[in-house]
Amino acid sequence: ELLGVSVCTDKLFKVLVIGDLGVGKTSIILRYVNKLFDDTYKASIGVDFALKTIEWNTRTVVRLQFWDIAGQERIKNMSRAYYKGAMGAVVVFDVTHSPTLEAASEWKRDLDSKVCLDSGHPIPAVLLANKCDMKGWDGGFVSSLDRFCKDNGFLGWFETSAKDNINIDEASAFLVKQMMLCD
Numbered sequence: 386e387l388l389g390v391s392v393c394t395d396k397l398f399k400v401l402v403i404g405d406l407g408v409g410k411t412s413i414i415l416r417y418v419n420k421l422f423d424d425t426y427k428a429s430i431g432v433d434f435a436l437k438t439i440e441w442n443t444r445t446v447v448r449l450q451f452w453d454i455a456g457q458e459r460i461k462n463m464s465r466a467y468y469k470g471a472m473g474a475v476v477v478f479d480v481t482h483s484p485t486l487e488a489a490s491e492w493k494r495d496l497d498s499k500v501c502l503d504s505g506h507p508i509p510a511v512l513l514a515n516k517c518d519m520k521g522w523d524g525g526f527v528s529s530l531d532r533f534c535k536d537n538g539f540l541g542w543f544e545t546s547a548k549d550n551i552n553i554d555e556a557s558a559f560l561v562k563q564m565m566l567c568d
């Protein structure tokens with residue numbers, strides 16, 4: 386408070402959304418930002434952007450700038466320029482397709498080799514186990530995700546569904562909290 390006028394802070398965070406082809410990155414962003422879901426698959430090319438503004442508390446507005454990076458970019462080796470200045474990362478895998486979980490650890494390693502905080506620490510990253518609405522998904526390997534997160538330097542994980550809107554807001558709030566701590 387300054388001369389009786391409350392000071393409002395405005396924070397902008399660049400957040401990378403990465404993970405293999407078709408795991409649901411674009412759908413998660415679309416759900417979170419536009420409250421929509423579209424079940425037709427269009428592969429992303431390069432990078433898409435989306436902005437979400439949240440009133441974090443009465444004095445803080447947080448703007449999240451999502452960089453939705455096409456899964457196929459990994460094959461071409463992710464450009465360092467995409468990662469520059471990122472303050473947080475969301476790494477997504479598809480619970481119905483276990484190779485995408487192994488890929489998540491590669492994405493995380495690639496991320497940490499290309500960007501870090503000014504302090505030298507890795508940027509906060511959260512793991513999303515997406516498509517948990519799918520039939521046949523029994524949650525079998527979820528118990529091992531705590532270990533996976535420890536081993537790969539994720540701060541936490543969430544079971545999500547862009548389709549049924551499960552845990553997307555919660556995962557985002559968790560990441561924002563972590564980014565605020567690092568800021």
Ligand code: GTP
Nearest residue numbers: 407408409410411412424426429456516546547548
């Ligand atoms: P790339 O841009 O190619 O890297 O793919 P992506 O990770 O952005 O995946 P995208 O969001 O395009 O989703 C791929 C397909 O999975 C689409 O057909 C989506 O409708 C579907 N999908 C995404 N999220 C979910 C989900 O939570 N549940 C179900 N059942 N399907 C989903």
